[in-house]
Amino acid sequence: MTGTPEQVDYQQLAAEIMERCEVLGRISADPDHLVRVHLTAEHKIAANQVEEWMKRAGLQTWTDAAGNVCGRNEFGRGSAPALLLGSHIDTVPDAGKYDGPLGVLLAIAVAELINNSGSGLDVPLELVAFSDEEGTRFGNGLSGSYALAGAFEPAWWDYTDADGITFRQAAIDYGLDPDKVNEAARRADELVGYLEAHIEQGPLLEDADLALGVVSSIATGTRHTVTITGQAGHAGGTPYDRRHDALVGASELVVGIEQICSTGGTIGTVGRLQVYPGGVNVIPGRVEFSLDLRAETSPQREAALAEIEAAAAEIAGHRGLGWEIEQFYTSHETACAPWLQGAIAAGIRATGQSEAPMIWSRAGHDGMAIDKITDIAMLFIRCAGGISHAPQESVTVEDVALALEAYEEAVRRSAAAAVAR
Incomplete structure (x- = not known):
């Protein structure tokens, strides 16, 4: 993915994002249904692929103590607090290809656009592909984001999957040290905010004939x-x-x-x-x-x-x-920060969409955990029929192109606003 702001072909980049969604969609425990759950062989394959794409985007990468794939571009700002972008790469059983991965891939594309533009940001940029949002395997959703927020519960290590394998043993088998999970925790003074792009998982945008929306709060x-x-x-x-x-x-x-x-x-x-x-x-x-x-x-x-x-x-x-x-x-309900909502709304309007509707998210998201340490906001993307958590989950390349353009603008505005706060 290349280009400067004057010559960015968002449609072409969106097509590349869609192809990457297809690549991740083929990484599954079941050849006929998309199943990719926490700390499995499929999870590791997908994590390695995402890390490779982060590196191509100019990010320094690492896997944290909870199995989250992370990347950072400092833009010469050193150890200053960063703007964090993220979503998750795990799935429910018989999943669609866009719930979680689309947000990760949009974040990577934004990071690459900004890196290639030469202009950088006023703050460092970090990305995270959370390891476990759905909680499919062990029943403890958001464990990856709670670890990053410093709120991981030690009792979770004793949870078991359908085969009787404990969370602790699965982490060890994956190559993690459960006793070091607190090393994944970030401090509030290390971040200026968190943004996430995600399919709506509902029909409101489609009913309004709009591609993008701003999340007001998470249910x-x-x-x-x-x-x-x-x-x-x-x-x-x-x-x-x-x-x-x-x-x-x-x-x-x-x-x-x-x-x-x-x-x-x-x-x-x-x-x-x-x-x-x-x-x-x-x-x-x-x-x-x-x-x-x-x-x-x-x-x-x-x-x-x-x-x-x-x-x-x-x-x-x-x-x-x-x-x-x-x-x-x-x-508990999680309110999105007005200053970040404003950046997302401005990004949406920059695409030519005249409205930036506010929608409360009926689904849970990693931001619920990250809100414990920094302000959050979310960009919603229209999905066909509002269908999610099913193979029929669908987005268009045109909407992904608009989302990428809006997300890039929102990131730039958020970074500038963070410095001015």
Whole structure:
């Protein structure tokens, strides 16, 4: 990737970015489905490829103690605090090619454009390809970015994957030293801010016929295990008026969750449901299902949970069932910094897009962790149908070209603004 600001062919560079997405999309544990999870052989192959592209962009590179691939160009500024760009390279099972990797590759392209322009930046530029945003393998999402933010939880080392391998053992097998993970931590005085480009993972930009948007905040979210307890019994021998069918009660509650959340601005999803004892001729005695709640603010989410709990109590009462909702994960809303939002909005307008709409992110992102040590902001890119976490995930080369142009301008403006602050 070459060119000066006067002669940059963003379309051509976008085509190269798309081809790089294809290259990463072929690095998978499954030849038929994209699966690339934390600390696997596929992860290492992808990390090595990303590091090579960072080097071509003029960056000094290293892999930190959490497995994040990092790069830095000081532009003669020495050890001054840097502007950090990043996203992740791990995937969910049967993933699309753009969730995470597109943001990493856009950051690399921006770094190369600035390096080749000869003008540099007013602050050093750093890049990071986070090792584990999705949490697919060990269930602890954002572990790479939490490590960089100095908030890695030692208890995570005991988490196991589906094969019983601990996080600690996987790190050792990968070539990392778990006892040195704190060396990945960055201090607040080492950074001036963090920017990330990411597909929207929703349909709002497409519905508005716009390519790019500015993230206002990242959603607050909680995850729960819901247990409905009834009485197992013979499918043929138990009359309806004596049944305490946990599955029927759970089903009623799942429908109630949809009704509560669809009218209240909170997003509620039941993604997994297990029925016990599971016989075709046995009335279900117990049901467990997952509940994922997301909202723009914590009060909205908490209000929805209170309604769901009231619905569970009502359903259990008239069906003679027990119920419990246990929370096992929480993340608080993360507001993006206005001064960085302004830089991204200016970058969007520089492409000729007259509007720079504000969108709150319904999905979680690495910025939620990085916000612990520096200001953050995000650029959203339109994706077809709003589809993500699926092979149908799709972006156009034209939108990627606009994103690259906007991102470069946002980086330049952010660097200048950081010096002026």
